[in-house]
Amino acid sequence: MGRSPCCEKEHTNKGAWSREEDERLISYIKAHGEGCWRSLPTAAGLQRCGKSCRLRWRNYLRPDLKRGKFTEEEDELIINLHSLLGNKWSLIATQLAGRTDNEIKNYWNTHIKRKLLSRGIDPQTHRTLNAASSFTPHNTNNFQLLDIQGSPMQFLPNNICKVSPIINGASLSEESNSNSSSVVTAEEHVSDGINLELSIRPPSFG
DNA sequence: AAGCACATCAACCGCCAGGCG
DNA sequence: TCGCCTGGCGGTTGATGTGCT
Incomplete structure (x- = not known):
């Protein structure tokens, strides 16, 4: 049965x-x-x-699909998001307008994995291959943590925060629709084995 | 030109979570 | 509260394309 x-x-x-x-x-x-x-x-x-x-x-x-080659900016965005989210392809896809989770997953497996390896970076852990203990997230300065309203970094109940990638200084969420935001939890990162030693800290109130 | 190896990507499979009765 | 149904997701497969010998 x-x-x-x-x-x-x-x-x-x-x-x-x-x-x-x-x-x-x-x-x-x-x-x-x-x-x-x-x-x-x-x-x-x-x-x-x-x-x-x-x-x-x-x-x-779907009529809103972009198709075609991934740009260098999209490459970096995928790498950055993957370092934060792991294999959450559907979440990553919400940050790339016109791209699907399947498309990103395929692209990761065929192109980006090799690209990272050629840089001496482990595609799964995003750590340098010869210094596994020192975690250095890619271009952390390309990220800022925004709250649901888009204000810089505000922790929500249950440690939920909104991750919003930035390309060329402009928040991607400004370019795409309201579905483009993703919500991740600190607990999720830990369970995925992703080091959270990013430059993330709650704002100092008062 | 033929055969082989490798790369790409569309599609399938199985599992899981949430909604609903 | 429980069990079923469905949608959604991530991993994997396999057909096709491309490049090399």
């Missing part, structure tokens, strides 16, 4: 999506919105499971 399948596998297509399938999915979502992914394939006349439809839409068909 295993898990119940997410859909009737014997009646669903797998593998690459055809142009016709893409068009069906796009036109359905344009007309009805995303709604319930489980029932969407039947309603849209697709022989795919809901998960597959969701993935296809989120990663490739």
Whole structure:
């Protein structure tokens, strides 16, 4: 007795999506919105499971996707965010407008890992390979911690704070929509084994 | 030109968390 | 409170493309 399948596998297509399938999915979502992914394939006349439809839409068909090569700034942003968040690809993706978690994950595994290794940096720990004990986060000066209103550094209840990366001196959250912020907890960092010895300190009140 | 190795990335799988009855 | 259902996530796979010999 295993898990119940997410859909009737014997009646669903797998593998690459055809142009016709893409068009069906796009036109359905344009007309009805995303709604319930489980029932969407039947309603849209697709022989795919809901998960597959969701993935296809989120990663490739959404109109707001950027596609194309990652810029050097995006590279550095991903590295910085990864040093803070670890393999939280969906969180990282919220900071890169038009990029998907899957795209960033692939890019990390194929490009950035090698890039960091060539710099002598361990991609997982972000520590220098020959001096594992000395943690030196990348470009810490490119980050500031903002509260939910965007004010510099204010700890919230339960040690929650908002991490907002900065590119060329401008907060990214100014350029992107309200979904661009991410919330992380100090506890999450510790559980991920990420050293929190960043230049982060609560503001001195009074 | 053919064969091989490596790189890339779309898609799948299984697990988990949250919502809801 | 419990169990089911669904959406979402991260890890992994495999098909395809590209470069090298």
